[in-house]
Amino acid sequence: MNELHVAGLTKSYGAAEQSVLRGLDLTVPAGALTAVLGPSGCGKTTMLRIIAGFLRADAGTVRLGDRLLNGPGVHLPPERRRIGIVPQEGALFPHLSVARNVAFGLTGSDRAERRHRTAEMLELVGLAGYDDRMPHELSGGQQQRVAVARALAPRPGLVLLDEPFNALDSALRAGVRSDVRAALRATGATAVLVTHDQQEALSTADLVAVVRDGRVAQSATPQDLYQRPADPWVADFVGDAVLLPGTVDTHGTARTALGTVPLATPSQALRTGTVLLRPEQLRLTSTDSEGAVRGTVTDVCYYGHDAMVTVTVEGHDTPVGIRVTGPLSVRPGEETGVLIVGEAALHP
Structure with missing residues (x-):
């Protein structure tokens, strides 16, 4: 079983x-696709390069199944790690055909087996019949599919994807992403996807690990990460968040500038804290609706499938974002009522 275990990984460049990386821990279950998400400079690409064997860690261990790849006195070279890599822009060999690119890593197989495995991988990524094409004859999305086929062909224990969809336009990206995920699942590959795109991580991966300042701040399923973030920073980084100062009362609710909201997990220890809501938990209503607080619309951003309406509310310094579906009935400058729907989380 090719479960990946990263423990206590540290890495410095030059001065302290x-x-x-500051003691990064990460576990990727066998057969799972885990997205490593974080802002630029957080250490996610450094982690990937250490797992691949391109960099040496200062401390910590990397295990793939029962094999120690990195550890005290151990640094297995990249070619002995059985790890497939899909770089940012495919990096196909320009002088080799599609078939020869895919077969590049099948050095221990005879010609018939290489031909069979190449055809199998190209069919898996939707490029059957493209064997004799050259890389320059392919679109960007097709090149990325070939790169995935090449990485999967030698049956690696782990596949590393380093922001592989960055160079694709938004219309193409979703389709290629779906095809790549299907190919990984069809082969049962264990995979790590490094990305800074929150939507990509949540929609593609089985697990999402959020990296902050060289450590994993939280690792969970996409739904758990979005609904139960570990702290306000994670909440604000993974999607849109409405953060409000709140005071806890005796009924398991918190009083905020937007009204009283029930807490998902009432705390006996915390009396004040930060109340976390998502923009879709807020509703626009008439100003005289029961329980509504009065606000003024300051901005409306329309996206087609929904819109983000920004509202200022008395008693709260920062405007709040409200996600609205369906027809819009408000404009900037108008007054509106705001209601909270559902439960909130409370953080220190």
């Missing part, structure tokens, strides 16, 4: 103040 240039520390990038």
Whole structure:
């Protein structure tokens, strides 16, 4: 079983103040696709390069199944790790055909087996019949599919994808992403996807690990990460968040500038804290609706499938975002009522 275990990984460049990884821990179950998500400079690409064997860690261990890849006195070279890599822009060999690119890593197989495995991988990524094409004859999305087929062909223990969809336009990206995920699942591959795109991580992966300052701040399923973030920073980084100062009362609710909201897990220890809501938990209503607080619309961003309406509310310094579906009935400058729907989380 090719479960990936990363424990206590540290890495510095030059002086100590240039520390990038600070005891990073990560577990990827066998056969799962885990997205590693984080802002630029958080250490996610450094982690990927250490797992691949391109960099040496200062400390910590990397295990793939029962094999130690990195550890005290151990640094297995990249070619002995059985790891497939899909780089940012495919990086196909320009002088080799599609078939020869895919077969590149099948050095221990005879010609018939290489031909069979290449055809199998190209069919898996939807490129059957493209064997004799050259990389320059392919679209960007097709090149990325070939790169995935090449990474999967040698049956690696782990596949690493380093922001592989960045160079694709938004219309193409979703389709290629879906095809790549299907190919990984069809082969049962264990995979790590490094990305800074929150939507990509949530929609593609089985698990999402959020990296902050060289450590994993939280690792969970996409739904758990979005609905139960570990802290306000994670909440604000993964999707849109409405953060409000709140005071807890004796009924398991919190009083905020937007009204009283029930807490999902009432705390006996915390009396004040930060109340976390998502924009879809807020509703626009008439100003005289029961329980509504009065606000003024300051901005409307329309996206087609929904819109984000920004409202200022008395008693709260920061405007709040409200996600609205269906026809819009408000404009900037108008007054509106705001209601809270559902439960909130309370953080220190």
